[in-house]
Amino acid sequence: MKHLTDHEIQAWIDGDPGMNRFLIEAHLHQCRECRDCLKSYQTLYTVMETAEKPLNIPVDFADRIMAQLPEKSFKRRHASLWKIIGLFAAATFATGIMIMTSPWTQYFNESSEWAQRLNRIFHAIRISLHWMTNRFYGTMIWLICGICILFCLMTLDKLFSCKWRVHFNTNQ
Amino acid sequence: MVSNKEMNESIENRGLICIQKILAGEQEAFRDFILLFQRLVYSITSKLIVCQEDQDDICQTIFIKAYQNLDQFRGDSKISTWIGKMTYNTCLNYLRRKKHLCLEDHHIDHYSNKHQNTRDTPDHLTETQDMSIRLHHEMNRLPAQMRTALTLYHIQGLTYDEIASVMSCPEGTVKSHLYRARQLLKKRLLEKYQKEELIG
Numbered sequence: 001m002k003h004l005t006d007h008e009i010q011a012w013i014d015g016d017p018g019m020n021r022f023l024i025e026a027h028l029h030q031c032r033e034c035r036d037c038l039k040s041y042q043t044l045y046t047v048m049e050t051a052e053k054p055l056n057i058p059v060d061f062a063d064r065i066m067a068q069l070p071e072k073s074f075k076r077r078h079a080s081l082w083k084i085i086g087l088f089a090a091a092t093f094a095t096g097i098m099i100m101t102s103p104w105t106q107y108f109n110e111s112s113e114w115a116q117r118l119n120r121i122f123h124a125i126r127i128s129l130h131w132m133t134n135r136f137y138g139t140m141i142w143l144i145c146g147i148c149i150l151f152c153l154m155t156l157d158k159l160f161s162c163k164w165r166v167h168f169n170t171n172q
Numbered sequence: 173m174v175s176n177k178e179m180n181e182s183i184e185n186r187g188l189i190c191i192q193k194i195l196a197g198e199q200e201a202f203r204d205f206i207l208l209f210q211r212l213v214y215s216i217t218s219k220l221i222v223c224q225e226d227q228d229d230i231c232q233t234i235f236i237k238a239y240q241n242l243d244q245f246r247g248d249s250k251i252s253t254w255i256g257k258m259t260y261n262t263c264l265n266y267l268r269r270k271k272h273l274c275l276e277d278h279h280i281d282h283y284s285n286k287h288q289n290t291r292d293t294p295d296h297l298t299e300t301q302d303m304s305i306r307l308h309h310e311m312n313r314l315p316a317q318m319r320t321a322l323t324l325y326h327i328q329g330l331t332y333d334e335i336a337s338v339m340s341c342p343e344g345t346v347k348s349h350l351y352r353a354r355q356l357l358k359k360r361l362l363e364k365y366q367k368e369e370l371i372g
Binding site: 041045062 | 200
């Protein structure tokens, strides 16, 4: 009968998902030698986990560090805020370009004077960018804008989720 | 009784509260942060650096570095992984700078032998204590990376992938370090104890 290897026995104790627990347990059930090997590893694990060698941490360790701490104000949050504003502006701009270059855009309902003005501005921009609306450039600009927006959203999500996670965990 | 895992989770949560307070300008909260993670930092450092004074200096440097970079901690990983990685890299840089890397195992063995001779008085030790001291002695004879992986797994309760992140190596390498280290320890303990003593 082929015995279990030391690696297989350790992986079983560790609960390593990369091995077949059923096969190992079936073998352990019928092989005394492997059961003994398992028990000796279990003793080893217990001794290692329960008997940590005492660490020589100085009593005033924290005081020493506190006395050496440099003056530092954590202003990164404001920098993050500017980053968020910048990304939001970039996403808005990219969305604007997408709307303006879209052949389906109806602009605004010309019911008021300011709407007519805006339509004229949009129309002027659209004419100046008319080369983008042909098939090739139009597709390219849409793709780039799409990637831009996706990137902005992913970055925003990362920025927010980290802060939220810290906040969430601390409130538990 | 509180398990290692529960204790580590509690330390992580308290660490996150400390970080929030420090970032809000409450510098004194860093004292609690030090008290929470000093065991982790010292246990990694003590596995790689022999001289106690150097250990103290390095641990101080690590905590000051952690304070300076606290705003860069994004919460993507556990605090213990973040500070563990910082500790491991700082120790390796120190050893490279001092060119101690190849000598270190010999030194540790020498120190641990000295340590063992002064303490190993069987009259005062129970069998388990004796086994535990022998185990530590044998652990100190292992290569530094194996010692670190064992400490992080068994004492600090980190998972394979967290250890891989701390030691900047693939998960497979961590498993290999752990398996080989335990196999060696078991073999060496069996040379000193009867098989029945280990089986219990």
